[in-house]
Amino acid sequence: MAHDERRLQVLRAIVQDYVSTNDPVGSKALAERHDLGVSPATIRNDMAVLEEQGYITQPHTSAGRVPTDKGYRLFVDRLSAVKPLSVAERRAIERFLDGAVDLHDVLGRTVRLLAQLTHQVAVVQYPTLSRSAVRHLEVVQLTASRLLLVLITDTGRVEQRVVECPVDIAQDDVAELRALLNSAFAGARLGDAGGKVPDLVDTAPPHLRALVAAVSATLVETLVEPGEDRLVIGGTANLARTALDFPGSLRPLLEALEEQVVVLKLISEVDTGGAVLVRIGEENAHEALTGASVVSVGYGTGDRALGGLGIVGPTRMDYPGNMAAVRAVARYVGQLLAES
Amino acid sequence: MAHDERRLQVLRAIVQDYVSTNDPVGSKALAERHDLGVSPATIRNDMAVLEEQGYITQPHTSAGRVPTDKGYRLFVDRLSAVKPLSVAERRAIERFLDGAVDLHDVLGRTVRLLAQLTHQVAVVQYPTLSRSAVRHLEVVQLTASRLLLVLITDTGRVEQRVVECPVDIAQDDVAELRALLNSAFAGARLGDAGGKVPDLVDTAPPHLRALVAAVSATLVETLVEPGEDRLVIGGTANLARTALDFPGSLRPLLEALEEQVVVLKLISEVDTGGAVLVRIGEENAHEALTGASVVSVGYGTGDRALGGLGIVGPTRMDYPGNMAAVRAVARYVGQLLAES
DNA sequence: GCTGGCACTCGCACGGACCGAGTGCCAGCC
């Protein structure tokens, strides 16, 4: 029906206007700013229906309409085309990310870039350890019974752990241990490392067995524990600008952002094969994120997902633009990490 | 003069009351809540003098008085004793920091702890590279002409850099290079490393000379550049609670906090031999920090300062309590790092 | 030099009036 069609146009127009002006939008303004081909009165009828269906609502009687979470959802799913980035934006991405010296630097630049492109809070996850492979393991002796284990992954991530050993360690043993560990784990996915430990311990020379067991245990704990996934967060200053969109205070949101676990959950659930994931308002389980939307996507090299990145902002955000920015940045980061 | 003495008591009382109530404090309330032994009328006279001297001011005619930056300064310098931490607080510090698995973890816990103890934004600097010593250098070959250089310092900091080499590298050369670098730099302060490079390059076997030069150059750049000093920031959610203390918006402050350089400058100027440094309002050069105070101190092992840590909050803060917390945490972190 | 009393100032909270945006409904038109 052309009838339904127009109603959706009206919804789209409402979302667009509301996002750009931050004022509840009325039938008259809508008719003026968009070529809907009908009068305000007709639009009013459509709006009444949209409201009944739960797509829009009015904050109070004599105000215009505002999209609901459900309205944004329909907009994102059916009414918006992903906005292609401008040439300037593409160039900005390249200029920003090139010249990074290490993984830390890449992710730091990424988060600043995303925050700048979208004017929202940006979040980038370090490449998941369990999906990375071991490039090298280094063992450094700290004291007689204490070792520092350094793990270098193929994604450039470097992790360190102090290992307290049950016995004193001779210097020659350290070199032997290092060789043993590397031949066992080098090239292996960290997710598979746990399975290799018993075998490794069994075949190790007797005098090293306790040592190997202790070090392997630390290694496996380091990567199995999902809490070990790290995050970089940036652009929180943008929250201050959008403060009006968050009813009470920014506090719960800032607290949630500091609780890395919460954000990690949001960002890491992106294994949906490269599609940008949008969660709107109430769709976010965590209550501090009611009123906030999350746009996220996985990044990776080739077919392998390494981690997630995305943005957090008010539900009243430019979804097409932000989805495009998130996707473009994820692609570029994926490429960059594939090179190294 | 007993006269002057009492005036200072009045100032102290004003600061204490204002900090705890956030209301401009009047002569009557002051007489009620403090045993000054004189009537409100007398206090009014003292207040008039204090105002003339610039220690307090009144927001508007019919309101009470509020300390100025100068007033806080006098309070911090002469009117406050550092408040000893409660047993519970001391125990909280230990419980919080013990069980950290690596440097990253120690500093992450430190920043959360500081934020929680002071209810302010907490900042912790990674141990300065230039003042750390090399514990170990690891070289991992990435591609034919690309190496990953991993630096492990005696403070537990691990840094990595990709080194692009002018020529292809044989696998044996990598081992030789590693040995060469370690014998040259191990145990040396990074600040002194620059001086060792020419000698090292000269004495290196000819076929490694280009390689050694390239790698050493990267190493020295990594540490000389002061931008390489890293920060951990936490407790920004506390800003939302103190939002009323910042006139316009939180934005400039949040922006300044994201500009790591700005904060770094504040936190790292603490070489004053263990004394807690307080900067109040206008005393902070950066204009976004007008209206904010910074309490910072260096932490270190023994006589060696490793880095700085501190808090950022509104000028209306509990200086004695925060100074005590900052100092106690710095001491504990120093001890912890000395152990490892 | 301290104190109680007193007149004065001013910010703020309260409340009523006004205004305008926006709506729903209805009769008429295509």
Add this chain to the structure above:
DNA sequence: GGCTGGCACTCGGTCCGTGCGAGTGCCAGC
């Protein structure tokens, strides 16, 4: 049947005037 213009109605925001109370400065007296 669906669209349109007109109209009465609602209601939040703003403006303004008033009253109140906290706090002050000053002064005379002890």
